[in-house]
Amino acid sequence: MIAFFLQGLAIGIVSLIPGVSGMTVAVALGIYRRLIDSTKNFTKHWQSSLDFLLPFWAGVAIGIGLAVRLVAYGLTTFPFPTAMLFIGLLAGSIPLLLKQYWLATVGRKQLDRPLQLLILVISFCVALILALIQLNSPLSGLSMTFPTLWALFSLGVLSSVAFLIPGFSGSLLIMLLGFYALLTTRLMGFMHDILTNSLYIDWNSFFFVITFISGFIIGFIIFSHFVMAVVINYGQLTFASAFGVLLAAPLAIIVCTKALANLQGSISVVLVMSALLFLVVGFMTTYVLGLYSTEFTREHPHQGS
Known part of the structure; x- marks a missing residue:
């Protein structure tokens, strides 16, 4: 159970990073198939599914909780190096995505x-246009209305679909749609109220996060029944669309995080070197993780699209 918790913790942390696919990491850790099957077959094998899902999702929740403050601090204090870290992490996942694409073609027309x-x-x-829209008209805030709650609920469903498919990043989708800063801010406020046992609860943040x-x-429960069939039977198209988003992701991250604002005026050597270091560290982290990926090779050597 500790292993499942730690795997969930890792996926929770990377899932908050725009451009990095949590399910690509799940593939690298060898638990993608088990996650999908445990969710699909929960009613049939609830005990064994619960033994996996409880520690896994507890790890995901804590991972997101740990990462949200670090990401918010990095984007506020060191936006350019933090953006380079994000870009390095997603660039390092490309070889694993290429491997998955190749496996999706084996034995298939x-x-x-x-x-x-x-x-x-x-x-x-599409990804590029959405990023440019955020540059020209960023989302500054939302009032607590039914259309807002419906938009947040729909965004949660869409994010679950992106989260389920290896190569896609739910956080990048949220960022491209303009909700990333808003949701992370609300999540931090909600966590602060809970962890400090505050008598005052920001109900706006509560309803934003819960919705x-x-x-x-x-969305995760519903679409987990179909995602494996999509990845197997339409793998080539799935990964082609994922590559398209990945190609646009670096520019989208730079635009949506306003990282270039950090470069206004004089550019210090320390800033450039730290950005390059973060880029390399991010790349090597996901690249090395991808080297140990065996799940699709072991379980699906003949499947693809």
């Missing part, structure tokens, strides 16, 4: 390359 390229270009353009989480949970 190759789809037309132009179709795959078209999907890649479309996903790239999003509710959408995520419902």
